[in-house]
Amino acid sequence: DIQMTQSPSSLSASVGDRVTITCRASQSISNFLNWYQQKPGKAPKLLIYLASSLQSGVPSRFSGSGSGTDFTLTVSSLQPEDFATYYCQQTYTTPPEGNTFGQGTKLELK
Amino acid sequence: EVQLLESGGDLVQPGGSLRLSCAASGFTFSNHAMSWVRQAPGKGLEWVSVISGGGRNTYYADSVKGRFTVSRDNSKNTFYLQMNSLRAEDTAIYYCAKDVGITGTTPTFDYWGQGNLVTVSS
Numbered sequence: 001d002i003q004m005t006q007s008p009s010s011l012s013a014s015v016g017d018r019v020t021i022t023c024r025a026s027q028s029i030s031n032f033l034n035w036y037q038q039k040p041g042k043a044p045k046l047l048i049y050l051a052s053s054l055q056s057g058v059p060s061r062f063s064g065s066g067s068g069t070d071f072t073l074t075v076s077s078l079q080p081e082d083f084a085t086y087y088c089q090q091t092y093t094t095p096p097e098g099n100t101f102g103q104g105t106k107l108e109l110k
Numbered sequence: 111e112v113q114l115l116e117s118g119g120d121l122v123q124p125g126g127s128l129r130l131s132c133a134a135s136g137f138t139f140s141n142h143a144m145s146w147v148r149q150a151p152g153k154g155l156e157w158v159s160v161i162s163g164g165g166r167n168t169y170y171a172d173s174v175k176g177r178f179t180v181s182r183d184n185s186k187n188t189f190y191l192q193m194n195s196l197r198a199e200d201t202a203i204y205y206c207a208k209d210v211g212i213t214g215t216t217p218t219f220d221y222w223g224q225g226n227l228v229t230v231s232s
Contacts, residue, residue: 018190026163032216036155038155042144043222043223043225044155044219045221045222046218049210087154087155089155089157089218091216091217091218094215094216095167095214095215096157096160096169096171096214096216097169097172098171099156099171100157100217101154101155102153103154104154105152108206
């Protein structure tokens with residue numbers, strides 16, 4: 001199974017900061033990488049698909065990049081509503097097997 | 111507006127069974143694969159199972175293979191997760207999720223249900 005590892009596991013930042021979250025795959029997954037945002041008590045929300053494509057309705061301050069094994073999610077200027085947990089998910093394995101999600105990165109207000 | 115409404119979560123004893131349902135509306139149900147994703151209390155997301163749009167193809171995480179069965183009724187815009195031989199480690203919020211595609215082979219979830227709690231405990 002492909003393992004997805006996110007770093008850091010938690011991150012403290014302030015409104016207006018630029019933050020970057022990293023996701024690393026245990027083997028190459030091309031660009032088959034999604035990012036989700038989850039707020040406490042809520043279902044996850046798709047932010048980015050295929051590594052860098054912004055889901056409809058998602059603010060442009062969110063961006064994704066990377067290919068192969070290393071990927072990043074960047075928030076250019078944090079807003080109060082962005083404090084949440086972020087998960088990467090690989091969709092390279094076909095059909096899916098194992099846990100396709102990273103362990104999550106909790107973004108907290110400093 | 112896309113809506114996914116889950117039901118069936120409950121407290122069940124180890125070794126017991128439970129069936130979750132997810133009723134969908136606001137899109138052409140048969141054109142989309144559907145998945146179940148779970149989240150143990152305080153933990154991360156774990157993909158559980160997916161069923162293709164036509165219902166022919168199903169895939170499972172190793173942790174539930176042989177115990178859980180996913181199915182769908184496209185005439186009712188509803189899909190299901192039958193959970194047998196439940197274990198304490200199956201305790202989680204179970205989300206149903208709509209796939210952007212029809213095959214389910216590269217699950218990408220653009221809409222999610224509100225989540226349904228399943229507790230396995232004696």
